[in-house]
Amino acid sequence: MRAAVSAVDDLVLHAPRVLGFAPTDRIAAHYGLDPDDVEDHLLGYGARGWVGTAAFDGTSGWFVTAEGRAEDERRMAAELDRFGARDVAVAAYADFLPLNARFGRVCTDWQVRPTRTDPLAANDHTDRRWDERVLRALGTLGRELTAATAALAGRLQRFDGYAAxxxxxxxxVDGGQWQYVAGVGLESCHTVWMQLHEDLLATLGIPRGAED
Known part of the structure; x- marks a missing residue:
């Protein structure tokens, strides 16, 4: 069975929810869509009050409003039912949750290395054994993430690519670009992980706080 392809109008509304805040070209690139087509859809959604624009740190982009989030969740729920993918999405989310808890701890270990005098001391990356342990954990999580999302990616095309x-x-990171562990504004491990998390929440209509 080939993975189902989401409707373009659904993807355009869903992308800024997943990305958080993004310009048109980034939204288009995320799903391989035509930028002009994406812009037309976004302008229409803006007129409906589903998306808005803002400028941040010298960059302008789109964000989803509360009304847009509700509409996006309605569309994602309808898509799950249309493609018979609800059970596989629920299973993927259940597999993801314990990985997510571990990922949070690993990211903390990358940023913080406690000392005898300061339990919240910043990791200055001088302890090679500490960092190597963290990197091994990130690699293990990557393999487990691939396994946890494989069935869902095989059912819904928009989930294909997160693991890769x-x-x-x-x-x-292995090549020495350490900013790709948890850097903001680039395709770091943390960025990809957070986007997948948001995608699962939006797809299943789960409020983020409900996980706690």
């Missing part, structure tokens, strides 16, 4: 993007970021 995570692996690509990890390869950059």
């Amino acid at each position: 993007r995570y692996t690509s970021a990890l390869a950059r």
Whole structure:
């Protein structure tokens, strides 16, 4: 069975929810869409009050409003039912949750290395054994993430690519580009992970706080 392809109008509304805040070209690139087509859809959604525009740190982009989030969740729920993918999405999310908890701890270990005098001391990356342990954990999580999302990616095409993007970021880390562990504004392991998390929440209509 080939993975189902989401409707373009659904993807255009869903992308800024997943990305958080993004210009038109980034939204288009995320799903391989035509930028002009994406812009037309976004302008229409803006007129409906589903998306808005803002400028941040010298960059302008689109964000989803509360009304847009509700509409996006309605569309994602309808898509799950249309393609018979609800059970596989629920299973993927259940597999993801324990990985997510571990990922949070690993990211903390990358940023913080406690000392005898300061339990919250910043990791200055001088302890090679500490960092190597963290990087091994990131690699293990990448393999487990691939397994956890494989069935869902095989059912819904828009979930295909998360595991590969995570692996690509990890390869950059292995090459010495440490910013690809948790850097903001680039395709870091943390960025990819957070986007997948948001995608699962939006797809299943789960409020983020409900996980706690």
